[in-house]
Amino acid sequence: MKKGRVTIKDIARELNIAPSTVSRALNDHPALKKETKDAVKALAEALDYQPNLLALNLLQKKSNTIGVIVPEITGHFFSAIITGIQDVIVDSEYNIMICLSNESYEEELTIVKRLSKIQIDGVLVAPSSETKNFDHFRRLQKSGIPVVVFDRDCPGLEADKVLVDDYFGAFQAVEYLIGTGCKNIAHLGGPLNLSTTEQRLQGYMDALEKNKVPVNRDYIVHVPGFSHKDAVKATKKLLELQKHPDAIFAYNDKIAISAMHIVKKMGLQIPDEVSVLGFDDEPHSSFITPSLSTVWQPVYSMGMLSARILLSHLNNKNNILDFRKEVFKPELVIRASSKEK
Amino acid sequence: MKKGRVTIKDIARELNIAPSTVSRALNDHPALKKETKDAVKALAEALDYQPNLLALNLLQKKSNTIGVIVPEITGHFFSAIITGIQDVIVDSEYNIMICLSNESYEEELTIVKRLSKIQIDGVLVAPSSETKNFDHFRRLQKSGIPVVVFDRDCPGLEADKVLVDDYFGAFQAVEYLIGTGCKNIAHLGGPLNLSTTEQRLQGYMDALEKNKVPVNRDYIVHVPGFSHKDAVKATKKLLELQKHPDAIFAYNDKIAISAMHIVKKMGLQIPDEVSVLGFDDEPHSSFITPSLSTVWQPVYSMGMLSARILLSHLNNKNNILDFRKEVFKPELVIRASSKEK
DNA sequence: AATGTCTATGCAAAGGTTTGCATTATGAAG
């Protein structure tokens, strides 16, 4: 009979009416007679008519898709954020396209170009650790695409931002360690250039300073990347110092766990000889031995809020909304890898 | 000046030629004069012309997008598979849409309808643990959309499949436990109805049988879902038996780690009093104490192969390719949570 | 009877690109 799927024209021909009438019937246009509408709807149902969204996209010049750019998804952090995003977006008319930058500026650039080509409607992004220049995001904004930045800040970029108070989290963590009697607290920092790295380092330093603990530059080591190897190397550097630290505050749980591995391997007791404290509170962090003290972040909520903010922009194309900056408070979770007060 | 983006018509008007000529120039049609092509290309470059993919999609009746349906991404397993998929697809012309079914048949159904509506070109799917009926996938196939199933089999569905030999992995694992002297080996099985659950259970049972160890029904407990709570409850049931097992072979690492937690809490030594063996080899499994013996699966490769198979179908629309069934061999990884032989 | 009002529907354009077929122009062959 017919080739391909049923279109609005097929219904029109069958019913001897114009395609425009069919369209209006399907969209419940008020000017149509009820009988006409009913007849159209009945036939549409019978023929299993599926509107062609591709045609609609062209007409509306939008893809009904939002892009999510994250550095990776194999860890728990971004996966959980994405789950939060998805759970919000799934109830809207939008689809989600998840893109992995692999912590590479180049790849991030390629992704942005791609998203722009397919006429994405909005973008949620946690920039790669290499990204220092944000012009590619500005270009998106210039072509009318709202951009929401989450987790990692883009200093100087005017956009909606959903962040965590990393400074506060780090400050609390380090002050806690001081409170348990640690005198030589080291910091295993994240990759340089990340806003989160900077904030956590600053929190660490200010906590020391406030408590009149001298800052020892040797006790601050940054990992170049997030691999186990990177973390091991950095930890060894710390432990091989003449006077090894009695506490390690790590940039995140992943690094903290790698560090614990080495600490134990070198025969040092956790937390008696070396306390270890992480950041992120990944699900398995409570299962390792000793269970990891860490800083919890409301990841799922961050994802949900980011998505909601983006949706609100999409639904208010005309209105000029100010950029929102939401900062979540993290929470210190004390377990067994740190001493008691 | 002009409103909106530059189109092929703008270039045509500027150069006093027909839009079709511009199109052909841009696509290097052989019948065009070199001068014309060069002029068009130069102007396109100067005007920063971006082809409107939305128009192309409508014309070609395809979205240039493939859908990936997974139960969740917060664990390492599916995240790693997705990363493999992404790394293959990123070099093609296709975009990826990742969809989470949350282990729910209902949501999976909704996703499939949605993907079908946006005229997806192909689908990669690991079905939810609730899914028993595969008609929604068959409907996709009927409308010409290739479907590749990975990790979890869909019995009775004719499609490409990329699986792991779960039976073999389980068999090897249990036989190893027997070899270390364990006499009362329990199985913490996955949710019923999953092909992987069934295969691992079968491997467990056959390994016992082959080694003349009687199967004790009390030693087989299935978790209803993948939460920590579910695993804890199931483990307690095992340990509260009059004669508690001296080994636990768990459906996956997540469950194994929850189980270890309880075993330790009850004051039993791992592996001396109870051996524990998992499945999946998640990255953190080697960092818990004692480090977890498990069965490794080539997750990244599975993702890559699944994507490659789908692409090959997409590139050979006309050719009738037989359905492929690829089964990867898993590998036993012995660490400290099981005894030595 | 002429004019006006209202309701229900149709017409056609618009959105941007590709492509089979038609057309023009150019030069060569007869």
Next chain:
DNA sequence: CTTCATAATGCAAACCTTTGCATAGACATT
């Protein structure tokens, strides 16, 4: 000078839907 072949380009349809404006018909008012 025709005729034909060839090369280069244009025309218009097709993909499917929405929507502003036009129009037809029915009925009411003067």
